[in-house]
Amino acid sequence: EVQLVESGGGLVQPGGSLRLSCAASGFTFSSYWMSWVRQAPGKGLEWVANIKQDGSEKYYVDSVKGRFTISRDNAKNSLYLQMNSLRAEDTAVYYCAREGDTAMAYFDYWGQGTLVTVSS
Amino acid sequence: QSVLTQPPSASGTPGQRVTISCSGSSSNIGSNYVYWYQQLPGTAPKLLIYRNNQRPSGVPDRFSGSKSGTSASLAISGLRSEDEADYYCAAWDDSLSVPAFGGGTKLTVL
Numbered sequence: 001e002v003q004l005v006e007s008g009g010g011l012v013q014p015g016g017s018l019r020l021s022c023a024a025s026g027f028t029f030s031s032y033w034m035s036w037v038r039q040a041p042g043k044g045l046e047w048v049a050n051i052k053q054d055g056s057e058k059y060y061v062d063s064v065k066g067r068f069t070i071s072r073d074n075a076k077n078s079l080y081l082q083m084n085s086l087r088a089e090d091t092a093v094y095y096c097a098r099e100g101d102t103a104m105a106y107f108d109y110w111g112q113g114t115l116v117t118v119s120s
Numbered sequence: 121q122s123v124l125t126q127p128p129s130a131s132g133t134p135g136q137r138v139t140i141s142c143s144g145s146s147s148n149i150g151s152n153y154v155y156w157y158q159q160l161p162g163t164a165p166k167l168l169i170y171r172n173n174q175r176p177s178g179v180p181d182r183f184s185g186s187k188s189g190t191s192a193s194l195a196i197s198g199l200r201s202e203d204e205a206d207y208y209c210a211a212w213d214d215s216l217s218v219p220a221f222g223g224g225t226k227l228t229v230l
Contacts, residue, residue: 044122045157046221106170108167109167110165
């Protein structure tokens with residue numbers, strides 16, 4: 001059974017940093033692109049970043065470029081999102097998602113999400 | 121402002137057929153597959169339809185997807201109370217080079 005379990009969310013002050021983790025199991029993690037998708041409170045879904053199977057390619061939505069860094073450790077079956085210079089508008093539930101196809105909007109499995117709150 | 125446009129709400133009574141529309145452009149729906157996600161209250165999104173009209177295993181055939189030009193639709197037949205959820209369409213956008221989502225449609229079963 002495919003499982004994605006996020007952790008690392010919490011309350012952080014504006015300008016602060018947070019590192020999210022996603023532990024994957026039930027599939028060959030190193031064979032899939034992986035993404036982070038977020039959802040602000042009461043709002044819709046927004047893709048944040050993704051990373052190729054070997055970590056050699058990474059892409060970001062414009063609003064987080066230069067502040068967020070996606071990475072992965074295939075030996076640990078884990079995906080990460082380092083978030084720096086956090087802003088109030090980054091407040092959201094962050095989901096880890098497996099991509100079913102590259103350069104699509106095809107997310108075939110999702111984690112339960114972890115809440116990030118940016119507030120003073 | 122979402123790249124893909126969905127009605128904010130839809131409703132129906134048990135047993136009815138409802139459709140949810142998703143409007144885009146030539147750079148997204150017009151040239152790429154459409155995906156639909158169901159988000160039950162308080163839970164993570166779940167893939168409902170992939171590649172315009174394909175259902176993952178376990179998704180009832182009451183759910184169907186279609187695409188025509190730069191628009192797509194999700195149809196739910198034999199509506200049930202457990203279908204009450206938010207539904208999101210999504211498609212790759214060639215101009216933005218990102219996966220784009222619709223704003224979501226909240227389906228209420230009356």
